[in-house]
Amino acid sequence: MEKVSIKCKVAVSGNVRAKLLYSKDSFCFWGGADPQSGLIRDNRSDCYEKNMAGQVFAFPFGKGSSGAGLVILEQVRLDCAPAAIINLRSDPVILTGPLIAKHFYNKSIPVVNLSEEDYEKLEGAKEIEFFEDKDYIDVYY
Amino acid sequence: MEKVSIKCKVAVSGNVRAKLLYSKDSFCFWGGADPQSGLIRDNRSDCYEKNMAGQVFAFPFGKGSSGAGLVILEQVRLDCAPAAIINLRSDPVILTGPLIAKHFYNKSIPVVNLSEEDYEKLEGAKEIEFFEDKDYIDVYY
């Protein structure tokens, strides 16, 4: 696999490597993701009916309700949370779940932000690797 | 008796003639006047221990608590209210009792305001007469 390193702004850091689930649509966890399976239920998402469990879930922005934290925590509990999250911009609603997972449950769901240009480069990538305290990710094609 | 007419600003109008009780001190009905006898209980008043019942009570301003309306209404009920009131400036707290007496109980307690100069002329007067809808009072010495 070809590897490219991309600079990122780290919101939540951690070590993980996993498959990429790439979306171009903003996303609402509350109602949009099944808290008990990780399945994407929002039929306006280009990832409709795919599963985020154990994947690196990339979507540009969060939207809508503020329930994302509760959904991600439930996914953490049932082991179907995404392995990591990539956004253009993460808001506190998105960060709530991963930050609580990290500091209270010692579970790592890295979250990083990319520039718009770099975000587009993810399209077609297979896997992503995140590193604790490093401000880049490795993208595998 | 000598009679002098003095211009006044009418707050509550009515016809009455009665003896004058003249004070130079601001006055608080609540605590300062006995609601059941009209006796002046405020020992800082120059009319201490005099009775306002049936008299024209002149004092420059109201002061202190907002209970004046209730005291005057109780005095109206027990027939020991002043016959009329003269102030330099009347505030709504002082006016409450006389206005309610007029419109709800059909009892007249005229209230008028005088200029500072005219107010001083009251000193030593014996009786005052008020006239419905007239903007002067007659002062008898």
Added chain:
Amino acid sequence: MKLTDYEKEMLNGDHGEVRQQAMQVLYDLAAFHDVDRFVEIVGCHDDSTVYAGEAQVAFAEMLAEKGARFAVPTTTNATACDMLKWHRQKHDVEVMSATRRIEASHIKMGAIPTWSCAPYQAGFQPSFGQQLACAESNVICYYNSIIGARTNRYAGPLELLCGIAGRVPYFGLHVPENRYAQGLVKLGDDIRLEYFEDESMYPLVSYAFGSIVGDRIWALEGMPTNITNDNLKQCSATAASSGGIALFHMIGVTPEAQTREMAFGGKKPEEVVEIHIKDLEEAERQLTNYEVDGDIDIVLLGCPHFSYDECAKLEFLMNGRKVSDSTELWIIVGRATVDRLKDSGLYERLTALGIQIYSDGCILEYRSQKLGTKTIMSNSGKFDTYCFSMRGIQPVFGNMWECVETAVAGKIVKGARPWKK
């Protein structure tokens, strides 16, 4: 006078006799103040609730019997006694039956049964800029100053007529241009911000402020900005009683004084006065009774009515200790607060410590003679101001920590003040 059609109809008697009479009173008041129009109100606070004589009770009953209804949401102030525990408070049956008559007649007119001098702790407070008719000095001062709503001082029972008519003459504090500050009180350099960790700073500063300001509209500069509602409540109540203040501005804190410029409407203060530690010492001297030392008969908290947060703080300060057998600790809360205290279990926990919780009543109606108490302690600037003139007893002033330690020890415990450790 510029009257709307509806106002003309009311004056004409088309909307019943009581509305007509109420409007006649307000019309005369407007005419006397050279006001040529009325302004609609969206709320009223009814302070004709502490029993003060038969005329008061009979007037409300007469209104209710004639079919009067408040045209706007109207909250009720504290009464003379706890409506359920009046006997334990040693109130006469006369006070209680008069209070029940007041309750019935005001409710019949559509009043909302808050029975509290802190209706803002019961779910009823205006929003910024709203026009109101309120009686009760702390409510008036809080609504005008802290919230930025607009009311003159409507003394009982005038406020009832405003509520029934749903409007007031457009004058005084109803008019935005009349609300600017005239003078400025600044906290001197010797009053340091960290001193405000002792919450007695709020009534002390407000007492000093009120003594300077009287009943004028002034601004206060230099207060902390992380001020709580309970602090603001003490400020309003104390300033309203030490000075007769109906509106004040706290620069950087209250809504009409986000900047000094705003508070003064772009003008310069006509007068600037600094207050210093010595003024706070003088304020405390006015509020407290230095002669009492040793035994204390009763500690009274809740003027204005104690809030839920204050109850929680009280539990924290009690720290599991009980009120001494040789004294009593009363807290007076609104009945809305009683309900929440019961829901959370705090009511039971506080009473288990020997604390007596009362509601509805005004703390000033406390029967010192019948209860045989002579020495009182309180944290309230307002209570301490009025208690002497109304009840002939000068209480000891203390912050909540001092009140709690005193109640636990059964003897006066006075801490230092922040500037004098």
Added chain:
Amino acid sequence: MKLTDYEKEMLNGDHGEVRQQAMQVLYDLAAFHDVDRFVEIVGCHDDSTVYAGEAQVAFAEMLAEKGARFAVPTTTNATACDMLKWHRQKHDVEVMSATRRIEASHIKMGAIPTWSCAPYQAGFQPSFGQQLACAESNVICYYNSIIGARTNRYAGPLELLCGIAGRVPYFGLHVPENRYAQGLVKLGDDIRLEYFEDESMYPLVSYAFGSIVGDRIWALEGMPTNITNDNLKQCSATAASSGGIALFHMIGVTPEAQTREMAFGGKKPEEVVEIHIKDLEEAERQLTNYEVDGDIDIVLLGCPHFSYDECAKLEFLMNGRKVSDSTELWIIVGRATVDRLKDSGLYERLTALGIQIYSDGCILEYRSQKLGTKTIMSNSGKFDTYCFSMRGIQPVFGNMWECVETAVAGKIVKGARPWKK
């Protein structure tokens, strides 16, 4: 990062494990937002109260068991059901027992048991300029916009951690300079002030406003100034749901927009948009279900929770008539309102008319399937916005008069709109 000593101690674990963990989360959040300091809060509104899964319940229980305490007064939002009448609402025992676990754990941490999405109707609302951490969109929008307090959108369960730490990173809407309006929505000439006598104007205008504004900060000009708290509540809740608005300014009404200049911080609006009657018609089209005609299964009022004043207005509109046997009329109020309704006798009078009064719960948790209802009517802009996406049913929108007439007739009664008689 500039930390106070106390903040360093918390991060260091000197004030217990939970405070440390809470601060770590907030520290990371601050660092990510390039914020170099925290700001103390004086209150918190806890929205982690509607049961949404075991993780939520377990998280709060874990916090409580570790001894977590809210550092500031913290009110609780609505739950999934009426805690006493859940069975009558056809909720599963699972929902009820989860709710009781939520109740116990949040109370253990010191939360104030308001259980309402309108804590400002229960005696707990901030004052102007106070810093808070709130969750629940209508509370956030109301506190920021109507009161002028300062909170970002703290989604559950992040607000719990803010409340426990007693501070938040100083960014976003906590910073006065970030609170100015960017754009302006003006009411067009065809929208006349007297139209606002139909209170459905408030949700309709707010829906149109929210559709334009999205989640930006904009101002609205041309609204009436004698606006009530219930009107303002509908405005906030609807704007927060149609647009995701956390703060808006109403020129001449809300405290940070006493003038247009203030609202825009002296700058010019970046963009000005006029709304017209056709936009209100479009708003109603979005909010209502024109296909329902005739029978209606249920009329739901109280999103956000119905106020005491709304209950009084409801009685007035019912005018002694009963709810039709072929439909139901539910009102959802806060439990504080229940208490006042009982004190005044209004509770009994409303239930005697066949009205069902519920408290605590969120109206959206209404079990349409179990109750066998398909057609719903409501006066709430927020409920009508979310009901379809969350429950799959598009309700009929109507003002309170229309809702009452419908409930009495058992069939849809739609009046005209002011611009279309």
